[in-house]
Amino acid sequence: MSVAKNISQSESNTCLAMGNHAIARAIVESGTRVITSYPGSPTPEIGAALTSVPKAERSFYFEFSVNEKVALEIAAGASLNGHLSCVFFKSVGLNVASDSLIQQSLMNHIGGLVIVLGDDPGANSSQNEQDNRHFSRMSYIPMLEPASPKEAYELYLEAARISREKQMPVFLRLTTNVCHARQLVSFGGLIRDNYSWPSRYHRDNGPYFPVTKDVFPLKNNALKKLETLQSTANRLVRQYSADTRTGLGVISCGLPALETLEVSEAAGNKVSVLQLQMTWPLPKEAVLAFLSAHNEVVVIEELDRVMETEIKAMAFDAGCTVCIYSRPSSEIMGELSRHRILKILSSIWPDHFSASRKKTYETFTELPPRPPQLCPGCGHRSAFFAASDILDDTSIVVGDIGCLTLGALPPHHMGDILFSMGHSVSTAQGLALKNPSRNVLALMGDGTFFHAGIPGVINAVANQSNITLYLLDNATTAMTGHQSRPGNGEIGEKINIPALLKSLGVGFIRQADAYNQTLLKQYLQEAFEYDGFAVVIARHPCMLKLTRANRRKDPLFQLPPVTFSAPPDDVDEKRILAFGCPSFQRGPNGEMTVNEEMCIGCGACLPVSLSGVIQRGAPVRASGKER
Amino acid sequence: MTMTVNILICGVGGQGIGLMGEVLCETLLQAGEMVMATETHGVAQRGGIVTTHIRYGKGVRTPKIDAGEADFVFALERLEGARVARHMLRPGGKLIYYDTVQQPQSTRAHGVPYPDARVVKEMCRARGVEASHIFVPNLQGPQMQNVALLGYIATRRLISAVTRDSVRNALLKLLPAKVRAHNLQVFDSACGYALKAQKNHDCQVSLKDNADASKEDAATIRSFPIIAGA
Ligand code: SF4
Numbered sequence: 051m052s053v054a055k056n057i058s059q060s061e062s063n064t065c066l067a068m069g070n071h072a073i074a075r076a077i078v079e080s081g082t083r084v085i086t087s088y089p090g091s092p093t094p095e096i097g098a099a100l101t102s103v104p105k106a107e108r109s110f111y112f113e114f115s116v117n118e119k120v121a122l123e124i125a126a127g128a129s130l131n132g133h134l135s136c137v138f139f140k141s142v143g144l145n146v147a148s149d150s151l152i153q154q155s156l157m158n159h160i161g162g163l164v165i166v167l168g169d170d171p172g173a174n175s176s177q178n179e180q181d182n183r184h185f186s187r188m189s190y191i192p193m194l195e196p197a198s199p200k201e202a203y204e205l206y207l208e209a210a211r212i213s214r215e216k217q218m219p220v221f222l223r224l225t226t227n228v229c230h231a232r233q234l235v236s237f238g239g240l241i242r243d244n245y246s247w248p249s250r251y252h253r254d255n256g257p258y259f260p261v262t263k264d265v266f267p268l269k270n271n272a273l274k275k276l277e278t279l280q281s282t283a284n285r286l287v288r289q290y291s292a293d294t295r296t297g298l299g300v301i302s303c304g305l306p307a308l309e310t311l312e313v314s315e316a317a318g319n320k321v322s323v324l325q326l327q328m329t330w331p332l333p334k335e336a337v338l339a340f341l342s343a344h345n346e347v348v349v350i351e352e353l354d355r356v357m358e359t360e361i362k363a364m365a366f367d368a369g370c371t372v373c374i375y376s377r378p379s380s381e382i383m384g385e386l387s388r389h390r391i392l393k394i395l396s397s398i399w400p401d402h403f404s405a406s407r408k409k410t411y412e413t414f415t416e417l418p419p420r421p422p423q424l425c426p427g428c429g430h431r432s433a434f435f436a437a438s439d440i441l442d443d444t445s446i447v448v449g450d451i452g453c454l455t456l457g458a459l460p461p462h463h464m465g466d467i468l469f470s471m472g473h474s475v476s477t478a479q480g481l482a483l484k485n486p487s488r489n490v491l492a493l494m495g496d497g498t499f500f501h502a503g504i505p506g507v508i509n510a511v512a513n514q515s516n517i518t519l520y521l522l523d524n525a526t527t528a529m530t531g532h533q534s535r536p537g538n539g540e541i542g543e544k545i546n547i548p549a550l551l552k553s554l555g556v557g558f559i560r561q562a563d564a565y566n567q568t569l570l571k572q573y574l575q576e577a578f579e580y581d582g583f584a585v586v587i588a589r590h591p592c593m594l595k596l597t598r599a600n601r602r603k604d605p606l607f608q609l610p611p612v613t614f615s616a617p618p619d620d621v622d623e624k625r626i627l628a629f630g631c632p633s634f635q636r637g638p639n640g641e642m643t644v645n646e647e648m649c650i651g652c653g654a655c656l657p658v659s660l661s662g663v664i665q666r667g668a669p670v671r672a673s674g675k676e677r
Numbered sequence: 678m679t680m681t682v683n684i685l686i687c688g689v690g691g692q693g694i695g696l697m698g699e700v701l702c703e704t705l706l707q708a709g710e711m712v713m714a715t716e717t718h719g720v721a722q723r724g725g726i727v728t729t730h731i732r733y734g735k736g737v738r739t740p741k742i743d744a745g746e747a748d749f750v751f752a753l754e755r756l757e758g759a760r761v762a763r764h765m766l767r768p769g770g771k772l773i774y775y776d777t778v779q780q781p782q783s784t785r786a787h788g789v790p791y792p793d794a795r796v797v798k799e800m801c802r803a804r805g806v807e808a809s810h811i812f813v814p815n816l817q818g819p820q821m822q823n824v825a826l827l828g829y830i831a832t833r834r835l836i837s838a839v840t841r842d843s844v845r846n847a848l849l850k851l852l853p854a855k856v857r858a859h860n861l862q863v864f865d866s867a868c869g870y871a872l873k874a875q876k877n878h879d880c881q882v883s884l885k886d887n888a889d890a891s892k893e894d895a896a897t898i899r900s901f902p903i904i905a906g907a
């Protein structure tokens with residue numbers, strides 16, 4: 051059954067659901083009406099699942115907004131108008147949204163607002179591994195944390211219920227391996243209604259305007275609402291008792307709670323596990339009861355010592371004599387695993403757990419690493435190749451977020467500094483201050499430009515910063531799975547980037563197809579010579595997206611791969627390696643060959659060879675040669 | 678219920694790992710197993726490493742497989758098969774890979790040796806695990822390699838729930854109509870291929886208990902000469 055069917059079918063059904071899909075079903079089942087997001091791993095599949103439902107069958111409004119702050123504000127606005135709303139994004143997305151997020155607990159959310167966070171312990175696909183549980187404390191917003199797809203489904207429904215009942219925002223915090231996990235989940239039925247979208251906003255439900263003296267009654271209100279959550283928090287716990295009375299216990303939450311349980315069961319089930327599903331505010335009664343029933347307790351949580359600190363304070367205040375151990379400080383970084391948890395437990399309770407030192411096999415045979423790389427035919431590669439001819443050793447290249455982040459890796463080495471989405475222009479401006487002797491180049495993708503890049507551009511124009519923005523426009527949000535961006539579809543369809551730049555007062559704007567090396571080089575050279583803020587746009591559609599679209603039409607679609615008419619000379623070989631299309635590989639004797647399975651026949655590499663040895667292939671394709 | 682079995686599928690972004698995972702999960706579910714799975718892909722859509730973890734059987738509460746506890750590694754690329762097998766297989770575990778090559782940057786640019794099939798085999802033997810591979814000539818396009826590998830896995834009857842019929846049914850259920858016929862054709866020819874190969878190298882698999890197997894984990898760690906190129 052397709053995802054769309056599992057999400058939109060009225061009857062209850064059971065299926066092997068990914069955490070993200072389970073959330074999507076819960077969104078629909080709970081009657082959430084407005085859902086917004088900015089795409090980012092590990093959550094974009096929630097959006098993919100929602101959009102897989104045909105528009106006519108949708109009981110909800112969904113959009114990928116221009117950034118996380120905008121997405122949050124739309125969902126919050128809809129909630130103030132009485133619609134149950136949800137916003138979801140990745141870990142670092144919360145930083146972008148935080149300015150408006152902090153205000154949400156002051157608002158009386160008559161519709162209800164669920165904020166779904168995809169945190170990324172292990173920094174699998176983010177520039178850091180921040181622990182967003184801190185945000186719940188700072189913003190007075192309660193937080194639920196599921197450990198599995200099944201719990202994700204259940205706790206979304208719970209979060210929606212709490213939010214509606216208490217008229218307050220609620221966080222649902224997922225982590226990568228809850229979002230991407232799959233297990234059988236039983237979904238409830240859907241009540242199909244003809245929602246009439248009543249507009250219920252009224253200022254009497256507020257006030258919604260926290261200034262001066264109004265701030266304090268609102269803040270007081272937020273704190274009071276949190277206090278009313280104790281009974282819910284105490285209900286949302288799961289306790290797994292040990293078989294033997296060892297007096298040992300673990301308090302945990304999220305996936306690590308189940309991992310701890312599995313580790314404990316495998317070792318003879320000698321430890322009780324208390325899993326907290328509401329992790330802010332903590333359930334006082336349940337935690338204190340657990341603490342006083344045990345002699346020794348460890349708090350196992352991923353990343354920072356958030357619960358541990360609070361539970362220790364709770365025990366201290368209650369005069370509890372239980373011994374609460376800390377995880378070793380080596381364990382506060384990265385994703386936990388059963389092995390790591392076993393290691394923690396065996397270091398604390400060596401009589402009950404033994405972590406047989408696992409052999410590491412890394413040194414066994416040397417194998418080359420495989421960093422991610424730009425796809426065959428990616429326009430970014432061509433853009434980097436052109437720039438590498440113009441930049442010199444003193445140039446500074448500021449990177450940004452997106453597929454172009456991969457430019458920092460060999461062979462491109464494009465991008466020395468990375469803070470956050472859309473930072474490059476302003477960071478470049480700072481680097482260029484009183485620094486006329488060095489060329490400063492800011493890289494940015496089109497998605498990021500819309501997301502957070504434009505204020506930096508305005509600032510650079512207003513202050514006549516002498517930097518160049520190299521805007522790599524692939525007409526999509528490629529990194530996260532090709533979601534639309536403003537002006538998606540035909541380049542410039544809705545919002546035309548050059549026209550926008552022009553209206554902002556940018557004095558130098560040039561654009562070329564990224565495959566056109568001659569033009570790009572000329573434009574970059576002129577941009578560096580130009581006195582003021584310059585923009586060079588290198589455009590080429592995302593070739594992964596294009597190739598997939600072609601293969602959807604014809605599963606065997608393939609343009610003929612390029613060939614070598616003669617072995618490349620030393621100069622050409624160097625250039626081909628610097629270009630770095632992954633289709634160029636080494637043959638058995640170290641000679642350069644084209645991997646026909648990978649080459650998409652795009653021709654981006656044709657201008658790379660100076661002697662012209664790279665040639666378009668013959669239109670008939672022979673594949674899968676016998677080895 | 679079966680004791681815990683851990684299956685790792687790996688390859689390079691874009692090779693169709695996802696479908697393989699879904700097909701295997703489907704066959705296991707049909708056989709009444711309690712399945713948990715998860716995927717890691719980070720930024721791997723862009724030619725990095727992708728893995729799918731599948732765990733089923735008694736005591737499974739979580740989806741991630743830890744180092745040294747995989748019973749099977751199914752790989753769609755030789756180097757990734759070798760890498761993941763080396764790190765993740767339990768002693769006595771099995772690596773099955775589709776023998777295709779995608780050289781990483783360091784091999785292409787700096788000639789860092791890429792292991793050939795013999796090296797992978799030797800490495801696995803010294804590590805106390807078994808390696809075998811399939812390559813189907815005249816496969817139309819690399820998009821079919823996942824289905825070919827499934828044919829090999831099903832034919833070798835490595836996992837009782839994963840048979841030629843159960844995989845066929847899962848493919849029928851999961852594939853869009855447009856590509857169904859062609860995929861099934863590739864699957865069948867891969868099964869035929871595997872049958873032929875099996876005649877020379879029959880291999881019946883018994884799942885040993887992890888604790889039991891760790892006794893054998895005394896293989897000396899030594900390095901092998903690696904031959905450049907593929
Ligand atoms: S997904 Fe598109 S933009 Fe990203 S690396 Fe591949 S071709 Fe380039």
Ligand code: SF4
Pocket residue numbers: 426427611612631632633634644648649650651652653654655656
């Ligand atoms: S034609 Fe082939 S080798 Fe050349 S850039 Fe395109 S994908 Fe790479």
